[in-house]
Amino acid sequence: MDSDLKYIALFQDCDSTFLNALEAQKQRQNHKKGKVLFIYGDTAERFYFIKSGWVKLFRETLDGAQAVIDILPAGNFIGDTAIFENGVYPYSAEVAESAEIISLPLSNLKKEIENNNKLALNMLKAVAGYRRQLDKEIEHRSIQNASQRIGCFLLRLADQSKKNNVIIHLPYDKALVASRLGMQPETFSRALAKLREKTGICIKGATIEMDNLDQLVSYSCSACTSKFPCEDLQAAE
Amino acid sequence: MDSDLKYIALFQDCDSTFLNALEAQKQRQNHKKGKVLFIYGDTAERFYFIKSGWVKLFRETLDGAQAVIDILPAGNFIGDTAIFENGVYPYSAEVAESAEIISLPLSNLKKEIENNNKLALNMLKAVAGYRRQLDKEIEHRSIQNASQRIGCFLLRLADQSKKNNVIIHLPYDKALVASRLGMQPETFSRALAKLREKTGICIKGATIEMDNLDQLVSYSCSACTSKFPCEDLQAAE
DNA sequence: CGAGGGTTTGAAGTGCATCAAATAGTGTGG
DNA sequence: CCACACTATTTGATGCACTTCAAACCCTCG
Numbered sequence: 001m002d003s004d005l006k007y008i009a010l011f012q013d014c015d016s017t018f019l020n021a022l023e024a025q026k027q028r029q030n031h032k033k034g035k036v037l038f039i040y041g042d043t044a045e046r047f048y049f050i051k052s053g054w055v056k057l058f059r060e061t062l063d064g065a066q067a068v069i070d071i072l073p074a075g076n077f078i079g080d081t082a083i084f085e086n087g088v089y090p091y092s093a094e095v096a097e098s099a100e101i102i103s104l105p106l107s108n109l110k111k112e113i114e115n116n117n118k119l120a121l122n123m124l125k126a127v128a129g130y131r132r133q134l135d136k137e138i139e140h141r142s143i144q145n146a147s148q149r150i151g152c153f154l155l156r157l158a159d160q161s162k163k164n165n166v167i168i169h170l171p172y173d174k175a176l177v178a179s180r181l182g183m184q185p186e187t188f189s190r191a192l193a194k195l196r197e198k199t200g201i202c203i204k205g206a207t208i209e210m211d212n213l214d215q216l217v218s219y220s221c222s223a224c225t226s227k228f229p230c231e232d233l234q235a236a237e
Numbered sequence: 238m239d240s241d242l243k244y245i246a247l248f249q250d251c252d253s254t255f256l257n258a259l260e261a262q263k264q265r266q267n268h269k270k271g272k273v274l275f276i277y278g279d280t281a282e283r284f285y286f287i288k289s290g291w292v293k294l295f296r297e298t299l300d301g302a303q304a305v306i307d308i309l310p311a312g313n314f315i316g317d318t319a320i321f322e323n324g325v326y327p328y329s330a331e332v333a334e335s336a337e338i339i340s341l342p343l344s345n346l347k348k349e350i351e352n353n354n355k356l357a358l359n360m361l362k363a364v365a366g367y368r369r370q371l372d373k374e375i376e377h378r379s380i381q382n383a384s385q386r387i388g389c390f391l392l393r394l395a396d397q398s399k400k401n402n403v404i405i406h407l408p409y410d411k412a413l414v415a416s417r418l419g420m421q422p423e424t425f426s427r428a429l430a431k432l433r434e435k436t437g438i439c440i441k442g443a444t445i446e447m448d449n450l451d452q453l454v455s456y457s458c459s460a461c462t463s464k465f466p467c468e469d470l471q472a473a474e
Numbered sequence: 475c476g477a478g479g480g481t482t483t484g485a486a487g488t489g490c491a492t493c494a495a496a497t498a499g500t501g502t503g504g
Numbered sequence: 505c506c507a508c509a510c511t512a513t514t515t516g517a518t519g520c521a522c523t524t525c526a527a528a529c530c531c532t533c534g
Contacts, residue, residue: 059462067376084365117354124361128321134371139304142419182379187490189514225296424522426482
């Protein structure tokens with residue numbers, strides 16, 4: 001089975017009765033860039049799982065300005081929290097980079113979390129993690145400048161196993177990266193050039209070579225409240 | 238009983254065994270402005286409930302810059318999500334305006350949510366709401382200017398039952414409001430003056446009279462993705 | 475009344491946005 | 505495989521919003 005629900009972390013502790021019912025209602029689709037999954041304020045019937053690709057979450061003002069909330073990679077759920085929002089999607093979602101999307105009925109999820117405590121806890125853990133990610137985002141936008149935010153973004157793309165000669169590829173358009181980081185495309189372009197001057201990274205189109213991560217870390221992470229491999233908080237001993 | 242746990246929304250569906258155990262471990266304290274409840278990264282033994290007053294959540298960089306995450310009023314829990322952060326507080330907390338704080342052991346909560354589905358769901362709902370609040374915050378900071386953010390803040394303070402002659406009192410220092418809104422105190426002062434010019438509000442120290450809410454709404458909410466009484470999302474019919 | 479913190483005002487600087495135009499990159503049909 | 509059209513990205517010039525540093529003012533409270 002190419003997309004078995006039981007391998008998804010959220011459903012780890014669900015029994016087969018639930019999973020089979022869900023499976024029966026599952027839809028799997030390949031979407032190209034630009035495909036709108038749902039619109040802010042729509043009545044939410046289904047929620048989505050990103051199997052591959054990237055999805056942009058955003059909202060728009062009346063005069064067309066767009067606020068990008070996040071751009072999510074594979075492994076994330078979208079629209080699941082509509083359960084707690086009067087059954088209405090709290091943002092719009094659009095495919096940012098060709099994606100394989102699984103859609104599932106919200107009603108099943110809603111019913112199941114009311115009975116399956118393990119599922120509720122898994123979801124609680126996921127939402128708590130997401131909340132933390134967002135409050136970090138607020139922090140970044142208030143104390144890091146444009147170049148530092150880009151550096152931080154690159155560091156998060158680079159899996160921190162290697163220290164040197166890390167090569168990464170921007171996962172989506174530079175203009176989208178810019179909006180993800182809360183800046184204009186022009187600012188992104190200039191700030192990336194500034195980052196190159198400051199840290200010696202090498203930019204070839206969407207490919208970026210980072211010879212010396214330490215330099216990037218000391219430039220970007222100095223204006224941040226957590227130390228470098230910043231993903232997980234460890235208990236102080 | 239002056240501070241009965243069973244009247245707190247989160248514990249609505251908890252049985253008395255749990256509540257009594259919790260009650261036995263409860264501590265109630267009156268703290269003055271400036272009192273630090275806990276520090277980012279500390280091992281989390283207890284979580285806190287704000288019975289009255291205001292509490293500032295923040296983190297600091299090595300060079301002393303402070304990122305204010307939020308400033309919470311009565312009715313909120315603090316530090317509860319440390320459960321999902323390896324038992325470590327994900328932010329520091331300091332009393333912003335004299336507060337009555339109840340502290341409770343995290344271990345009890347942790348154990349109980351693993352068995353009590355209703356409690357887990359209540360908590361899930363709260364965290365999901367909080368997440369939504371944060372993503373709105375990101376939106377505000379990216380598309381509203383300083384004056385509009387202040388206007389939005391004032392509107393949220395004013396309970397929207399009345400349309401005219403609303404009088405509010407800033408709940409904490411202007412400098413703190415500024416940091417809550419992601420700006421400098423000087424910018425706050427100037428932006429508030431600009432807001433007065435644009436909307437005809439009347440400012441006397443920390444007291445603000447708003448004769449005509451509509452004017453404030455049309456000034457502030459035009460650069461926002463949700464319509465005015467913006468707290469709750471309603472299902473489209 | 476005077477000390478000290480909170481708040482406002484002034485002057486100057488900085489970073490990012492904006493508008494406009496040039497350049498690079500990508501896909502298409504001939 | 506090349507020329508064209510179209511989009512993505514960069515570069516330039518300028519403006520504005522917010523910050524910064526400094527000083528004045530105000531308010532409260534001993």
